[in-house]
């Protein structure tokens with residue numbers, strides 16, 4: 001079974017899958033080679049072209065800690081099934097001894113206590129990580145190098161024939177599964193190689209190509225030393241994750257902050273507020289939360305400790321009004337963040353704010369439309385300046401989102417027209433390439449946001465929401 005109306009968590013639209021590579025690359029930052037290796041296998045499955053009698057794809061993910069190996073599998077689950085949790089995870093550290101491997105498949109009848117042992121790899125468990133959108137199961141074997149030899153033997157069978165025989169005689173079919181093995185094999189040696197080359201001692205990026213090849217060789221040699229050739233030969237792609245560069249780490253920080261804002265918006269609804277993190281505070285979080293040793297692994301915890309927890313204390317203490325702005329600033333000693341609340345007006349954010357989206361790309365238009373409807377917005381769409389003008393005449397909007405290139409003019413041109421009619425209107429211009437300098441300047445001056453494609457719907461939603469809830473919320477008053 002191939003694609004069954006696949007989905008991006010909030011849209012339920014197949015368009016989301018056409019943009020699979022873009023969506024995954026936004027979620028897993030700075031590892032383009034990894035995404036490019038995996039995506040074709042998912043597309044083969046979607047096109048019903050995966051060969052029968054074997055798993056859809058088998059990948060070995062290598063590289064240092066905190067570089068996105070597990071995140072990759074979670075991101076695919078999120079895009080395909082709408083939840084990062086739709087992954088069957090097997091922690092191979094728990095199957096280091098031969099007798100423990102029986103826990104995976106259950107013991108045969110006749111063995112003492114065989115009824116009490118529930119196998120881990122059952123058909124029901126594989127099916128439980130599919131969704132109404134997509135029938136592909138993601139199975140992750142973490143730290144594969146720790147597995148007992150009989151587990152690798154068992155995996156050979158799965159990789160070969162896509163079936164696994166359980167202790168009770170039942171078989172499990174892996175024909176609709178992607179298998180991921182992760183390992184830190186060679187990671188220490190890779191660290192040594194990279195510590196002088198890039199990442200935390202940035203600035204030598206011209207060497208990145210060479211270093212990548214050297215790292216891949218280190219990883220592959222370590223794998224060949226550890227696993228038998230018949231195991232390595234059955235893997236479709238061995239993918240080496242590279243240490244994250246400073247820019248990628250900074251992008252991951254942005255992801256976390258956007259997630260936090262989005263959480264505040266959905267949890268608090270009309271009582272939400274906006275969070276503004278100063279560049280110095282970002283530097284601080286990056287300094288504390290990232291390292292050559294652990295990559296981005298500690299970033300979430302750092303944000304939690306220095307930002308989320310103090311923020312929660314403020315909210316619980318009733319110190320943040322609806323529509324306020326919370327400025328996150330670095331203390332003078334450079335060792336702590338402090339939160340400063342800038343009060344908003346007492347105007348509640350509309351429960352269903354209205355937006356006009358203008359784009360001649362119908363796929364993108366529908367994709368954004370369903371994402372915004374899902375987020376409780378009242379949405380109108382137009383595919384040209386002409387149609388947009390008509391709608392603007394007939395209805396008041398809180399916000400307008402415009403593509404730059406439209407069939408009968410530019411988005412900036414239209415934004416200017418709308419601005420002349422309503423100075424307080426919130427406007428966002430989307431563009432595929434940077435705007436010409438003159439128009440960039442104009443957008444800056446008139447406070448039109450410019451959103452470079454590709455972007456996630458949540459980025460747009462957060463941008464609009466944060467402005468609706470900003471202290472100058474003239475927007476919705478004008479729309480009333």
Ligand SMILES: Nc1ncnc2c1ncn2[C@@H]1O[C@H](COP(=O)(O)OP(=O)(O)OP(=O)(O)O)[C@@H](O)[C@H]1O
Nearest residue numbers: 027028029064065066067068069070071252296297
């Ligand atoms: N490339 C990345 N893109 C986005 N987030 C990342 C990336 N790398 C790491 N992170 C962040 O760091 C956390 C830890 O990353 P992840 O679990 O993918 O590490 P890993 O490579 O599997 O490491 P390990 O070898 O220790 O299992 C993720 O949950 C995510 O928040």
Ligand SMILES: [Mg+2]
Nearest residue numbers: 069070071182
């Ligand atoms: Mg991992």
